[in-house]
Amino acid sequence: MNSGKRLSRDFYTRDVLDVAPELPGKNLVIRxxxxxxxxxxxxxxxxxxxxxxxxxxxxxxxxxxxxxxxxEGGRLYIYLVYGMYWMLNIVTGEKNNPQAVLVRGVENYPGPGKLTKSLGIDKSYYGEDLVFSERIWLEDTGLSYPVKCGPRIGIEYAGEYWKSRPWRYFL
DNA sequence: TCAGTGATTAGG
DNA sequence: CTAATCACTGAG
Structure with a gap:
């Protein structure tokens, strides 16, 4: 696996709709x-x-x-869902504009619950700063990939308009 | 299709 | 305090 350059604050403080499509293909680095x-x-x-x-x-x-x-963007938002699975989210945007990107899968570990279980990500990562952390961050390998999009999964409680937003991005 | 599982939240 | 909800997964 290629290594790369750690993403800095500027990458995360943009609008979530600018950040999210650029995440597939980046490396999640974890100790x-x-x-x-x-x-x-x-x-x-x-x-x-x-x-x-x-x-x-x-x-x-x-x-x-x-x-x-x-x-402000660059922190981790971690929460437990269905009493079993930790969800890994990356906060984006400026301060007081609450946005986040749910990481639904990484290579070899597809599935939001499976990737956190496999990599040992839990509540102790809540608030971790990807810009400075010594145990988790994102890096740009310089490579780019075609990214597809589609509706988000598992949000039956939301109205039709929000359910139909094509805000899921994948390789 | 459906149960497991427990933190989080709103409400009394 | 109670009860409902839930950005999922794996079994059948």
Whole structure:
């Protein structure tokens, strides 16, 4: 797996609809249990866009859980769903504009719940800063790939308009 | 198709 | 305190 250059703050502080389509193909770098670094190409993500998006957890306002989404981009938003699976999200945008990208899959570990379980990502990563962290970050390999898009998955509770936004991006 | 599983949230 | 909800997965 090619290594690359760590993404800086500027990459994350843009609108989620600019950041999300650029994530597939980037490397997720994480320090594994044996202290070595693992590199996994991101294959699938979804954008969740601010207080207007019915499918976004920040839609109902600021809570203890969603607090980190109100920070500037580059932090991790981690939460447990269905009592079993940790979800990995990357906060984007400027301060007080709550947005995040759900990482739905990386190479060899497709599925948002499976990738966190396989890589050992849990609540302890909540709020981690991808710009400075020594155990998790994203890097640009300089390679680019064609990215497809389609509707987001698992948001039956949202209205038709929000369910139909093509904000899932994948290789 | 459907149960497992427990944090989070709103409401009394 | 209670009860509903849930950005998923794997089994049948």
């Amino acid at each position: 594994l249990q044996n202290e070595s670094l693992g590199r996994f190409r991101v294959t699938e993500v979804e954008a969740y866009r601010g207080s207007e998006d019915e499918a976004c957890h920040a839609f109902k306002g600021r809570t203890a859980r969603t607090e980190i989404m109100f920070h």
